[in-house]
Amino acid sequence: VAAMSTGTFVQLEPLNYRGGARVEPVDSSGTEKAFEPATGRVIATLQCSGENEVNLAVKSAKDAFEIWRKKSGMERGQVLLEAARMVKEQKDAIAIMETINNGKSIFEARLDIDTSWQCLEYYAGLAASMAGEHVQLPNGSFGYTRREPLGVCVGIGAWNYPFQIACWKSAPALACGNAMIFKPSPFTPMSALLLAEIYTKAGAPPGLFNVVQGGAATGQFLCQHRHVAKVSFTGSVPTGMKIMEMSSKGIKPVTLELGGKSPLIIFSDCDLENAVKGALVANFLTQGQVCCNGTRVFVQKEIIDKFTKEVVKQTQNIRIGDPLLEDTRMGPLINGPHLERVLGFIKSAKEEGATVLYGGEPYEPTDPKLKHGYYMTPCILTNCRDDMTCVREEIFGPVMSILSFKTEAEVLDRANDTTFGLAAGVFTRDIQRAHRVAAELQAGTCYINNYNVSPVELPFGGYKKSGFGRENGRVTIEYYSQLKTVYVEMGDVESPF
Numbered sequence: 180v181a182a183m184s185t186g187t188f189v190q191l192e193p194l195n196y197r198g199g200a201r202v203e204p205v206d207s208s209g210t211e212k213a214f215e216p217a218t219g220r221v222i223a224t225l226q227c228s229g230e231n232e233v234n235l236a237v238k239s240a241k242d243a244f245e246i247w248r249k250k251s252g253m254e255r256g257q258v259l260l261e262a263a264r265m266v267k268e269q270k271d272a273i274a275i276m277e278t279i280n281n282g283k284s285i286f287e288a289r290l291d292i293d294t295s296w297q298c299l300e301y302y303a304g305l306a307a308s309m310a311g312e313h314v315q316l317p318n319g320s321f322g323y324t325r326r327e328p329l330g331v332c333v334g335i336g337a338w339n340y341p342f343q344i345a346c347w348k349s350a351p352a353l354a355c356g357n358a359m360i361f362k363p364s365p366f367t368p369m370s371a372l373l374l375a376e377i378y379t380k381a382g383a384p385p386g387l388f389n390v391v392q393g394g395a396a397t398g399q400f401l402c403q404h405r406h407v408a409k410v411s412f413t414g415s416v417p418t419g420m421k422i423m424e425m426s427s428k429g430i431k432p433v434t435l436e437l438g439g440k441s442p443l444i445i446f447s448d449c450d451l452e453n454a455v456k457g458a459l460v461a462n463f464l465t466q467g468q469v470c471c472n473g474t475r476v477f478v479q480k481e482i483i484d485k486f487t488k489e490v491v492k493q494t495q496n497i498r499i500g501d502p503l504l505e506d507t508r509m510g511p512l513i514n515g516p517h518l519e520r521v522l523g524f525i526k527s528a529k530e531e532g533a534t535v536l537y538g539g540e541p542y543e544p545t546d547p548k549l550k551h552g553y554y555m556t557p558c559i560l561t562n563c564r565d566d567m568t569c570v571r572e573e574i575f576g577p578v579m580s581i582l583s584f585k586t587e588a589e590v591l592d593r594a595n596d597t598t599f600g601l602a603a604g605v606f607t608r609d610i611q612r613a614h615r616v617a618a619e620l621q622a623g624t625c626y627i628n629n630y631n632v633s634p635v636e637l638p639f640g641g642y643k644k645s646g647f648g649r650e651n652g653r654v655t656i657e658y659y660s661q662l663k664t665v666y667v668e669m670g671d672v673e674s675p676f
Protein backbone atom coordinates (compact mmCIF):
# COMPACT_ATOMS: atom_id res chain seq x y z
CA VAL A 180 0.00 0.00 0.00
CA ALA A 181 2.84 2.39 0.86
CA ALA A 182 3.66 3.23 -2.78
CA MET A 183 0.03 3.35 -3.89
CA SER A 184 -1.32 6.05 -6.18
CA THR A 185 -4.93 6.85 -7.00
CA GLY A 186 -6.49 4.50 -9.55
CA THR A 187 -4.30 1.48 -8.91
CA PHE A 188 -5.52 -0.36 -5.82
CA VAL A 189 -7.51 -3.59 -6.10
CA GLN A 190 -8.53 -5.69 -3.12
CA LEU A 191 -7.50 -9.32 -3.53
CA GLU A 192 -7.40 -10.73 -0.02
CA PRO A 193 -10.45 -11.91 1.94
CA LEU A 194 -12.18 -9.13 3.87
CA ASN A 195 -13.54 -10.97 6.89
CA TYR A 196 -11.28 -11.54 9.86
CA ARG A 197 -11.97 -14.40 12.23
CA GLY A 198 -9.86 -16.29 14.74
CA GLY A 199 -6.74 -14.26 13.97
CA ALA A 200 -6.77 -14.53 10.15
CA ARG A 201 -8.43 -13.18 7.03
CA VAL A 202 -11.16 -15.56 5.85
CA GLU A 203 -13.89 -15.73 3.24
CA PRO A 204 -17.31 -15.90 4.90
CA VAL A 205 -18.82 -19.41 5.01
CA ASP A 206 -22.13 -18.05 3.78
CA SER A 207 -23.41 -14.84 2.30
CA SER A 208 -26.63 -12.84 2.21
CA GLY A 209 -25.66 -11.03 -1.00
CA THR A 210 -22.87 -8.80 -2.30
CA GLU A 211 -21.98 -5.09 -2.09
CA LYS A 212 -19.48 -3.10 -4.14
CA ALA A 213 -16.87 -0.91 -2.48
CA PHE A 214 -15.56 2.02 -4.54
CA GLU A 215 -12.54 4.24 -4.75
CA PRO A 216 -14.47 7.54 -4.61
CA ALA A 217 -11.62 9.47 -6.28
CA THR A 218 -12.04 7.54 -9.54
CA GLY A 219 -15.39 5.77 -9.22
CA ARG A 220 -13.61 2.40 -9.67
CA VAL A 221 -14.88 -0.69 -7.90
CA ILE A 222 -12.06 -1.88 -5.65
CA ALA A 223 -13.81 -4.79 -3.97
CA THR A 224 -16.96 -6.83 -4.13
CA LEU A 225 -18.01 -7.86 -0.68
CA GLN A 226 -19.69 -11.05 0.31
CA CYS A 227 -22.19 -9.90 2.94
CA SER A 228 -21.75 -12.35 5.79
CA GLY A 229 -24.71 -14.61 6.41
CA GLU A 230 -26.03 -16.06 9.66
CA ASN A 231 -23.60 -18.98 9.72
CA GLU A 232 -20.60 -16.69 9.35
CA VAL A 233 -21.94 -14.43 12.10
CA ASN A 234 -22.40 -17.47 14.36
CA LEU A 235 -18.79 -18.53 13.73
CA ALA A 236 -17.51 -15.02 14.41
CA VAL A 237 -19.43 -14.86 17.69
CA LYS A 238 -18.19 -18.32 18.72
CA SER A 239 -14.60 -17.33 18.00
CA ALA A 240 -14.99 -14.03 19.90
CA LYS A 241 -16.54 -15.89 22.84
CA ASP A 242 -13.57 -18.26 23.01
CA ALA A 243 -11.16 -15.33 22.96
CA PHE A 244 -13.19 -13.54 25.62
CA GLU A 245 -12.74 -16.49 27.99
CA ILE A 246 -8.96 -16.01 27.75
CA TRP A 247 -8.96 -12.23 27.71
CA ARG A 248 -11.34 -11.61 30.61
CA LYS A 249 -8.96 -13.44 32.97
CA LYS A 250 -6.02 -11.19 32.15
CA SER A 251 -5.11 -8.34 34.46
CA GLY A 252 -5.70 -4.80 33.33
CA MET A 253 -1.95 -4.37 33.10
CA GLU A 254 -1.67 -7.33 30.70
CA ARG A 255 -4.48 -6.03 28.53
CA GLY A 256 -2.89 -2.60 28.54
CA GLN A 257 0.38 -4.04 27.27
CA VAL A 258 -1.35 -5.52 24.21
CA LEU A 259 -3.16 -2.26 23.49
CA LEU A 260 0.03 -0.28 23.91
CA GLU A 261 1.84 -2.51 21.44
CA ALA A 262 -1.10 -2.16 19.03
CA ALA A 263 -0.90 1.65 19.42
CA ARG A 264 2.80 1.53 18.62
CA MET A 265 2.13 -0.51 15.49
CA VAL A 266 -0.64 1.82 14.29
CA LYS A 267 1.78 4.73 14.73
CA GLU A 268 4.48 2.84 12.86
CA GLN A 269 2.09 1.97 9.99
CA LYS A 270 0.40 5.37 10.00
CA ASP A 271 1.16 6.22 6.38
CA ALA A 272 0.03 2.88 4.98
CA ILE A 273 -3.22 2.95 6.98
CA ALA A 274 -3.88 6.57 5.99
CA ILE A 275 -3.37 5.71 2.32
CA MET A 276 -5.87 2.86 2.56
CA GLU A 277 -8.36 5.18 4.30
CA THR A 278 -7.94 7.79 1.58
CA ILE A 279 -8.34 5.28 -1.24
CA ASN A 280 -11.51 3.81 0.22
CA ASN A 281 -13.11 6.92 1.77
CA GLY A 282 -11.88 9.77 -0.44
CA LYS A 283 -10.74 12.10 2.34
CA SER A 284 -7.45 13.89 1.74
CA ILE A 285 -4.30 12.09 2.82
CA PHE A 286 -3.54 15.12 4.98
CA GLU A 287 -6.71 14.52 6.98
CA ALA A 288 -6.45 10.73 6.96
CA ARG A 289 -3.10 10.99 8.75
CA LEU A 290 -4.74 13.11 11.45
CA ASP A 291 -7.44 10.45 11.83
CA ILE A 292 -4.80 7.77 12.31
CA ASP A 293 -3.18 9.93 14.98
CA THR A 294 -6.44 10.13 16.91
CA SER A 295 -6.73 6.36 16.46
CA TRP A 296 -3.42 5.31 18.01
CA GLN A 297 -3.91 7.95 20.69
CA CYS A 298 -7.18 6.22 21.56
CA LEU A 299 -5.46 2.83 21.86
CA GLU A 300 -2.72 4.36 23.97
CA TYR A 301 -5.19 6.16 26.24
CA TYR A 302 -7.24 3.04 27.01
CA ALA A 303 -4.05 1.00 27.40
CA GLY A 304 -3.23 3.42 30.21
CA LEU A 305 -6.67 3.16 31.80
CA ALA A 306 -6.84 -0.64 31.65
CA ALA A 307 -4.64 -1.16 34.69
CA SER A 308 -6.36 1.49 36.77
CA MET A 309 -9.83 -0.02 36.48
CA ALA A 310 -10.90 -0.99 39.95
CA GLY A 311 -13.91 -1.35 42.19
CA GLU A 312 -14.34 -0.01 45.71
CA HIS A 313 -14.32 -1.43 49.19
CA VAL A 314 -17.18 -0.47 51.51
CA GLN A 315 -17.10 -1.09 55.26
CA LEU A 316 -20.43 -2.30 56.74
CA PRO A 317 -21.65 -2.81 60.37
CA ASN A 318 -20.07 -5.49 62.58
CA GLY A 319 -17.02 -6.04 60.42
CA SER A 320 -18.96 -7.08 57.37
CA PHE A 321 -18.01 -5.38 54.17
CA GLY A 322 -18.71 -5.22 50.50
CA TYR A 323 -16.70 -4.57 47.39
CA THR A 324 -17.42 -3.94 43.77
CA ARG A 325 -15.77 -5.48 40.74
CA ARG A 326 -15.80 -3.82 37.36
CA GLU A 327 -16.35 -6.71 34.96
CA PRO A 328 -16.52 -6.91 31.17
CA LEU A 329 -19.81 -7.45 29.35
CA GLY A 330 -18.69 -10.23 27.00
CA VAL A 331 -18.83 -10.16 23.19
CA CYS A 332 -19.56 -6.60 22.05
CA VAL A 333 -20.55 -5.62 18.54
CA GLY A 334 -19.32 -2.43 16.90
CA ILE A 335 -21.14 -1.20 13.80
CA GLY A 336 -19.45 1.62 11.93
CA ALA A 337 -20.25 4.42 9.48
CA TRP A 338 -18.11 5.15 6.41
CA ASN A 339 -16.81 8.63 7.21
CA TYR A 340 -14.12 7.68 9.76
CA PRO A 341 -13.70 3.94 9.14
CA PHE A 342 -10.43 3.33 11.03
CA GLN A 343 -11.03 5.88 13.76
CA ILE A 344 -14.50 4.50 14.52
CA ALA A 345 -13.09 0.96 14.74
CA CYS A 346 -10.49 2.21 17.25
CA TRP A 347 -12.88 4.39 19.26
CA LYS A 348 -15.08 1.33 19.79
CA SER A 349 -12.56 -1.48 20.14
CA ALA A 350 -9.97 0.21 22.38
CA PRO A 351 -12.27 0.81 25.38
CA ALA A 352 -14.06 -2.50 24.75
CA LEU A 353 -10.82 -4.50 24.84
CA ALA A 354 -9.37 -2.48 27.72
CA CYS A 355 -12.38 -3.51 29.81
CA GLY A 356 -11.83 -7.19 29.00
CA ASN A 357 -14.45 -7.65 26.26
CA ALA A 358 -14.10 -9.17 22.81
CA MET A 359 -15.40 -7.22 19.81
CA ILE A 360 -16.89 -8.09 16.45
CA PHE A 361 -16.71 -5.08 14.17
CA LYS A 362 -18.88 -4.57 11.12
CA PRO A 363 -17.64 -1.72 8.95
CA SER A 364 -19.92 0.11 6.56
CA PRO A 365 -20.01 -1.85 3.28
CA PHE A 366 -18.78 1.35 1.58
CA THR A 367 -15.52 1.25 3.55
CA PRO A 368 -14.59 -2.35 4.32
CA MET A 369 -10.80 -2.01 4.09
CA SER A 370 -9.05 -0.38 7.01
CA ALA A 371 -10.68 -2.32 9.87
CA LEU A 372 -8.75 -5.36 8.55
CA LEU A 373 -5.48 -3.54 9.15
CA LEU A 374 -6.53 -2.95 12.74
CA ALA A 375 -7.49 -6.61 13.16
CA GLU A 376 -4.07 -7.71 11.91
CA ILE A 377 -2.37 -5.29 14.26
CA TYR A 378 -4.29 -6.52 17.31
CA THR A 379 -3.29 -10.11 16.49
CA LYS A 380 0.38 -9.21 16.01
CA ALA A 381 0.27 -7.18 19.23
CA GLY A 382 -0.67 -10.31 21.18
CA ALA A 383 -4.49 -10.33 21.34
CA PRO A 384 -5.88 -13.89 21.50
CA PRO A 385 -7.22 -15.03 18.10
CA GLY A 386 -10.89 -14.01 17.84
CA LEU A 387 -10.66 -11.09 20.23
CA PHE A 388 -11.29 -8.62 17.40
CA ASN A 389 -13.15 -10.12 14.47
CA VAL A 390 -14.33 -8.26 11.37
CA VAL A 391 -17.55 -9.27 9.70
CA GLN A 392 -18.43 -7.56 6.42
CA GLY A 393 -21.90 -6.83 5.19
CA GLY A 394 -24.83 -4.43 5.25
CA ALA A 395 -28.11 -4.23 7.13
CA ALA A 396 -28.87 -7.98 7.11
CA THR A 397 -25.45 -8.85 8.54
CA GLY A 398 -25.84 -6.09 11.14
CA GLN A 399 -29.15 -7.56 12.18
CA PHE A 400 -27.71 -11.07 12.63
CA LEU A 401 -25.09 -9.54 14.88
CA CYS A 402 -27.46 -7.42 16.97
CA GLN A 403 -29.91 -10.26 17.46
CA HIS A 404 -27.34 -12.90 18.40
CA ARG A 405 -28.01 -14.22 21.89
CA HIS A 406 -24.33 -14.26 22.81
CA VAL A 407 -23.79 -10.62 21.91
CA ALA A 408 -23.83 -8.57 25.09
CA LYS A 409 -23.70 -5.01 23.76
CA VAL A 410 -23.95 -3.02 20.54
CA SER A 411 -22.11 0.22 19.88
CA PHE A 412 -23.37 1.90 16.75
CA THR A 413 -22.26 4.88 14.68
CA GLY A 414 -24.56 5.90 11.89
CA SER A 415 -27.85 7.49 11.01
CA VAL A 416 -30.85 8.10 13.27
CA PRO A 417 -33.21 5.70 11.44
CA THR A 418 -30.71 2.83 11.71
CA GLY A 419 -30.00 3.78 15.32
CA MET A 420 -33.69 3.36 16.10
CA LYS A 421 -33.65 -0.12 14.57
CA ILE A 422 -30.53 -1.09 16.52
CA MET A 423 -32.15 0.06 19.75
CA GLU A 424 -35.32 -1.85 18.98
CA MET A 425 -33.40 -5.07 18.21
CA SER A 426 -31.23 -4.68 21.30
CA SER A 427 -34.26 -4.09 23.51
CA LYS A 428 -35.44 -7.64 22.72
CA GLY A 429 -32.31 -9.00 24.39
CA ILE A 430 -32.13 -6.19 27.05
CA LYS A 431 -28.71 -5.33 25.62
CA PRO A 432 -27.09 -1.99 26.38
CA VAL A 433 -26.44 0.17 23.33
CA THR A 434 -24.26 3.15 22.56
CA LEU A 435 -25.68 5.27 19.75
CA GLU A 436 -23.52 7.85 17.96
CA LEU A 437 -25.96 9.34 15.50
CA GLY A 438 -26.33 12.32 13.22
CA GLY A 439 -26.50 16.03 13.90
CA LYS A 440 -27.35 19.51 12.69
CA SER A 441 -25.13 21.42 15.03
CA PRO A 442 -25.09 25.19 15.56
CA LEU A 443 -21.98 27.34 15.48
CA ILE A 444 -22.60 30.76 17.05
CA ILE A 445 -20.30 33.62 16.14
CA PHE A 446 -20.66 36.78 18.24
CA SER A 447 -19.50 40.17 16.98
CA ASP A 448 -16.87 40.37 19.74
CA CYS A 449 -15.04 37.26 18.45
CA ASP A 450 -11.56 37.04 16.99
CA LEU A 451 -12.79 37.09 13.40
CA GLU A 452 -9.81 35.31 11.90
CA ASN A 453 -10.26 32.36 14.27
CA ALA A 454 -14.02 32.35 13.79
CA VAL A 455 -13.60 32.07 10.01
CA LYS A 456 -11.10 29.24 10.39
CA GLY A 457 -13.46 27.62 12.92
CA ALA A 458 -16.37 27.77 10.49
CA LEU A 459 -14.33 26.10 7.74
CA VAL A 460 -13.15 23.35 10.09
CA ALA A 461 -16.73 22.96 11.31
CA ASN A 462 -18.02 22.36 7.79
CA PHE A 463 -15.49 21.06 5.32
CA LEU A 464 -13.43 18.29 6.92
CA THR A 465 -13.94 14.94 5.16
CA GLN A 466 -15.94 16.77 2.45
CA GLY A 467 -18.46 17.82 5.10
CA GLN A 468 -19.34 14.21 5.89
CA VAL A 469 -18.90 14.60 9.63
CA CYS A 470 -21.66 13.96 12.13
CA CYS A 471 -20.74 16.78 14.53
CA ASN A 472 -20.29 19.47 11.86
CA GLY A 473 -21.49 22.96 12.78
CA THR A 474 -23.57 23.43 9.65
CA ARG A 475 -25.90 26.10 11.01
CA VAL A 476 -23.54 29.05 11.28
CA PHE A 477 -25.28 31.85 13.23
CA VAL A 478 -23.40 35.13 12.81
CA GLN A 479 -24.22 38.31 14.74
CA LYS A 480 -25.66 40.97 12.44
CA GLU A 481 -22.86 43.54 12.97
CA ILE A 482 -20.16 41.29 11.46
CA ILE A 483 -22.07 39.05 9.09
CA ASP A 484 -20.94 40.81 5.89
CA LYS A 485 -17.28 40.86 6.87
CA PHE A 486 -17.43 37.25 8.09
CA THR A 487 -19.21 35.98 4.99
CA LYS A 488 -16.79 37.72 2.62
CA GLU A 489 -13.80 36.14 4.35
CA VAL A 490 -15.41 32.68 4.53
CA VAL A 491 -16.14 32.76 0.80
CA LYS A 492 -12.59 33.90 0.03
CA GLN A 493 -11.06 31.07 2.01
CA THR A 494 -13.50 28.48 0.69
CA GLN A 495 -12.57 29.41 -2.89
CA ASN A 496 -8.96 28.59 -2.02
CA ILE A 497 -9.68 25.02 -0.88
CA ARG A 498 -7.79 22.73 -3.21
CA ILE A 499 -10.06 19.95 -4.54
CA GLY A 500 -8.69 16.93 -6.35
CA ASP A 501 -6.73 13.71 -6.05
CA PRO A 502 -6.96 12.94 -2.32
CA LEU A 503 -3.59 11.17 -2.29
CA LEU A 504 -1.74 14.35 -3.32
CA GLU A 505 -0.09 16.19 -0.45
CA ASP A 506 -1.61 19.61 -1.17
CA THR A 507 -5.20 18.43 -1.71
CA ARG A 508 -7.54 19.53 1.06
CA MET A 509 -10.85 18.24 -0.31
CA GLY A 510 -11.39 14.92 -2.06
CA PRO A 511 -14.53 13.30 -3.48
CA LEU A 512 -17.71 12.46 -1.60
CA ILE A 513 -18.26 8.83 -0.69
CA ASN A 514 -20.29 7.73 -3.75
CA GLY A 515 -22.52 8.81 -6.62
CA PRO A 516 -25.91 8.54 -4.91
CA HIS A 517 -24.62 10.50 -1.90
CA LEU A 518 -23.23 13.25 -4.16
CA GLU A 519 -26.63 13.47 -5.88
CA ARG A 520 -28.35 13.68 -2.51
CA VAL A 521 -26.11 16.56 -1.36
CA LEU A 522 -26.61 18.43 -4.65
CA GLY A 523 -30.35 17.86 -4.21
CA PHE A 524 -30.22 19.69 -0.84
CA ILE A 525 -28.58 22.67 -2.58
CA LYS A 526 -31.24 22.68 -5.27
CA SER A 527 -34.01 22.69 -2.68
CA ALA A 528 -32.20 25.43 -0.71
CA LYS A 529 -32.30 27.62 -3.83
CA GLU A 530 -35.98 26.80 -4.42
CA GLU A 531 -36.75 27.77 -0.83
CA GLY A 532 -35.05 31.16 -1.25
CA ALA A 533 -31.45 30.68 -0.11
CA THR A 534 -28.61 32.27 -2.07
CA VAL A 535 -25.65 30.19 -3.20
CA LEU A 536 -22.76 32.57 -2.57
CA TYR A 537 -20.18 30.07 -3.67
CA GLY A 538 -19.87 26.46 -4.89
CA GLY A 539 -22.42 23.69 -4.66
CA GLU A 540 -21.66 22.40 -8.17
CA PRO A 541 -20.33 19.06 -9.40
CA TYR A 542 -16.60 19.40 -10.00
CA GLU A 543 -14.40 17.63 -12.54
CA PRO A 544 -10.70 17.73 -11.72
CA THR A 545 -8.37 18.21 -14.69
CA ASP A 546 -6.62 14.85 -14.18
CA PRO A 547 -8.48 12.45 -16.55
CA LYS A 548 -8.26 9.51 -14.17
CA LEU A 549 -10.47 11.45 -11.72
CA LYS A 550 -13.20 12.05 -14.31
CA HIS A 551 -15.62 9.55 -12.76
CA GLY A 552 -14.96 10.54 -9.13
CA TYR A 553 -17.62 12.12 -6.90
CA TYR A 554 -16.37 15.67 -6.53
CA MET A 555 -18.21 18.89 -5.80
CA THR A 556 -17.24 22.42 -4.84
CA PRO A 557 -17.83 23.35 -1.19
CA CYS A 558 -20.96 25.44 -0.84
CA ILE A 559 -21.78 28.60 1.12
CA LEU A 560 -25.48 29.41 1.48
CA THR A 561 -26.78 32.78 2.72
CA ASN A 562 -30.22 34.32 3.15
CA CYS A 563 -31.12 31.15 5.01
CA ARG A 564 -34.12 30.86 7.32
CA ASP A 565 -34.54 28.42 10.20
CA ASP A 566 -37.43 26.64 8.50
CA MET A 567 -35.53 25.76 5.31
CA THR A 568 -34.73 22.11 4.59
CA CYS A 569 -31.00 22.90 4.33
CA VAL A 570 -31.10 24.35 7.86
CA ARG A 571 -33.24 21.64 9.45
CA GLU A 572 -31.89 18.41 7.94
CA GLU A 573 -28.49 16.79 8.10
CA ILE A 574 -26.93 17.13 4.62
CA PHE A 575 -23.67 15.27 5.37
CA GLY A 576 -21.80 17.15 2.67
CA PRO A 577 -19.74 20.36 2.26
CA VAL A 578 -22.64 22.80 2.67
CA MET A 579 -22.51 25.69 5.15
CA SER A 580 -25.70 27.63 5.90
CA ILE A 581 -25.11 31.15 7.25
CA LEU A 582 -27.85 32.68 9.40
CA SER A 583 -28.00 36.15 10.93
CA PHE A 584 -28.92 36.87 14.57
CA LYS A 585 -29.20 39.89 16.86
CA THR A 586 -29.20 38.81 20.51
CA GLU A 587 -27.83 36.02 22.69
CA ALA A 588 -31.26 34.95 23.93
CA GLU A 589 -32.60 34.80 20.38
CA VAL A 590 -29.70 32.75 19.01
CA LEU A 591 -29.86 30.27 21.89
CA ASP A 592 -33.53 29.63 21.24
CA ARG A 593 -32.86 29.09 17.55
CA ALA A 594 -29.72 27.00 18.07
CA ASN A 595 -31.58 24.62 20.38
CA ASP A 596 -34.62 24.36 18.13
CA THR A 597 -33.62 21.00 16.63
CA THR A 598 -34.22 17.37 17.42
CA PHE A 599 -30.44 16.74 17.23
CA GLY A 600 -27.88 17.56 19.91
CA LEU A 601 -24.47 16.24 18.98
CA ALA A 602 -22.26 19.33 19.11
CA ALA A 603 -22.30 23.14 19.19
CA GLY A 604 -19.77 25.93 19.08
CA VAL A 605 -19.41 29.52 20.21
CA PHE A 606 -16.87 32.15 19.21
CA THR A 607 -16.63 35.16 21.52
CA ARG A 608 -13.97 37.01 23.50
CA ASP A 609 -16.39 37.52 26.41
CA ILE A 610 -15.42 34.78 28.84
CA GLN A 611 -18.67 34.91 30.81
CA ARG A 612 -20.79 34.80 27.71
CA ALA A 613 -18.80 31.84 26.39
CA HIS A 614 -19.53 29.70 29.45
CA ARG A 615 -23.11 30.96 29.80
CA VAL A 616 -23.85 30.00 26.19
CA ALA A 617 -22.07 26.63 26.49
CA ALA A 618 -24.17 25.85 29.56
CA GLU A 619 -27.41 26.60 27.71
CA LEU A 620 -26.64 24.77 24.46
CA GLN A 621 -28.37 21.39 24.22
CA ALA A 622 -25.47 19.35 22.84
CA GLY A 623 -23.12 16.61 23.98
CA THR A 624 -20.01 18.61 23.04
CA CYS A 625 -19.67 22.40 23.10
CA TYR A 626 -16.61 24.05 21.61
CA ILE A 627 -15.54 27.47 22.82
CA ASN A 628 -13.39 29.34 20.26
CA ASN A 629 -12.66 26.24 18.17
CA TYR A 630 -14.54 23.42 16.46
CA ASN A 631 -14.22 19.72 15.54
CA VAL A 632 -11.26 18.96 17.74
CA SER A 633 -11.74 15.56 19.35
CA PRO A 634 -9.02 14.73 21.86
CA VAL A 635 -9.40 11.19 23.17
CA GLU A 636 -9.35 12.41 26.76
CA LEU A 637 -12.75 14.11 26.30
CA PRO A 638 -16.03 12.20 26.07
CA PHE A 639 -17.87 12.44 22.73
CA GLY A 640 -21.56 11.73 22.18
CA GLY A 641 -24.99 13.15 21.72
CA TYR A 642 -28.00 14.71 23.40
CA LYS A 643 -31.53 14.24 22.08
CA LYS A 644 -31.80 12.29 18.79
CA SER A 645 -28.02 12.39 18.30
CA GLY A 646 -27.85 9.39 20.58
CA PHE A 647 -26.57 8.39 24.00
CA GLY A 648 -23.63 6.75 25.63
CA ARG A 649 -20.18 8.20 25.08
CA GLU A 650 -16.97 7.37 23.24
CA ASN A 651 -13.54 8.50 24.46
CA GLY A 652 -12.74 9.78 27.93
CA ARG A 653 -12.75 7.85 31.21
CA VAL A 654 -16.52 7.61 31.23
CA THR A 655 -16.58 5.17 28.29
CA ILE A 656 -15.26 2.49 30.64
CA GLU A 657 -18.74 2.52 32.16
CA TYR A 658 -20.31 1.77 28.79
CA TYR A 659 -18.16 -1.33 28.25
CA SER A 660 -18.31 -2.84 31.71
CA GLN A 661 -20.75 -3.85 34.41
CA LEU A 662 -20.48 -3.52 38.13
CA LYS A 663 -20.71 -6.52 40.40
CA THR A 664 -21.35 -5.98 44.11
CA VAL A 665 -19.96 -8.60 46.48
CA TYR A 666 -21.34 -8.64 50.03
CA VAL A 667 -19.14 -10.35 52.64
CA GLU A 668 -20.73 -11.45 55.93
CA MET A 669 -18.34 -11.53 58.88
CA GLY A 670 -20.94 -12.56 61.46
CA ASP A 671 -23.84 -14.99 61.59
CA VAL A 672 -26.91 -14.94 59.41
CA GLU A 673 -29.84 -13.23 61.12
CA SER A 674 -33.01 -14.88 59.93
CA PRO A 675 -36.59 -13.94 60.74
CA PHE A 676 -37.66 -17.51 60.00
Ligand SMILES: NC(=O)C1=CN([C@@H]2O[C@H](COP(=O)(O)OP(=O)(O)OC[C@H]3O[C@@H](n4cnc5c(N)ncnc54)[C@H](O)[C@@H]3O)[C@@H](O)[C@H]2O)C=CC1
Nearest residue numbers: 336337338363364394395398399414415418436437438470
Ligand atom coordinates in the same frame (compact mmCIF):
# COMPACT_ATOMS: atom_id res chain seq x y z
N1 LIG B 1 -22.43 10.53 16.01
C1 LIG B 1 -21.42 10.02 15.35
O1 LIG B 1 -20.38 9.74 15.94
C2 LIG B 1 -21.51 9.76 13.88
C3 LIG B 1 -22.71 9.69 13.22
N2 LIG B 1 -22.76 9.44 11.87
C4 LIG B 1 -24.04 9.46 11.18
O2 LIG B 1 -24.09 8.36 10.28
C5 LIG B 1 -24.80 8.70 9.09
C6 LIG B 1 -24.00 8.34 7.86
O3 LIG B 1 -23.48 7.06 7.96
P1 LIG B 1 -24.14 5.82 7.20
O4 LIG B 1 -23.12 4.76 7.13
O5 LIG B 1 -24.78 6.28 5.95
O6 LIG B 1 -25.30 5.40 8.22
P2 LIG B 1 -26.23 4.11 8.22
O7 LIG B 1 -27.09 4.24 9.41
O8 LIG B 1 -26.86 3.91 6.90
O9 LIG B 1 -25.22 2.89 8.39
C7 LIG B 1 -24.36 2.78 9.49
C8 LIG B 1 -23.98 1.33 9.70
O10 LIG B 1 -25.13 0.58 10.08
C9 LIG B 1 -25.26 -0.58 9.26
N3 LIG B 1 -26.69 -0.89 9.17
C10 LIG B 1 -27.59 -0.38 8.31
N4 LIG B 1 -28.82 -0.88 8.57
C11 LIG B 1 -28.68 -1.72 9.62
C12 LIG B 1 -29.58 -2.53 10.37
N5 LIG B 1 -30.89 -2.57 10.09
N6 LIG B 1 -29.10 -3.27 11.39
C13 LIG B 1 -27.78 -3.22 11.72
N7 LIG B 1 -26.89 -2.47 11.04
C14 LIG B 1 -27.32 -1.73 10.02
C15 LIG B 1 -24.61 -0.16 7.95
O11 LIG B 1 -24.25 -1.27 7.20
C16 LIG B 1 -23.42 0.64 8.46
O12 LIG B 1 -22.39 -0.21 8.88
C17 LIG B 1 -25.06 10.18 9.21
O13 LIG B 1 -26.38 10.39 9.64
C18 LIG B 1 -24.12 10.64 10.30
O14 LIG B 1 -24.51 11.76 10.98
C19 LIG B 1 -21.64 9.23 11.15
C20 LIG B 1 -20.42 9.27 11.78
C21 LIG B 1 -20.27 9.58 13.18
Ligand SMILES: NCCCC(=O)O
Nearest residue numbers: 339340469470471633
Ligand atom coordinates in the same frame (compact mmCIF):
# COMPACT_ATOMS: atom_id res chain seq x y z
N1 LIG C 1 -13.26 12.96 14.42
C1 LIG C 1 -14.61 13.33 14.52
C2 LIG C 1 -15.52 12.16 14.56
C3 LIG C 1 -16.85 12.52 14.12
C4 LIG C 1 -17.51 11.52 13.24
O1 LIG C 1 -17.26 10.30 13.42
O2 LIG C 1 -18.26 11.90 12.34
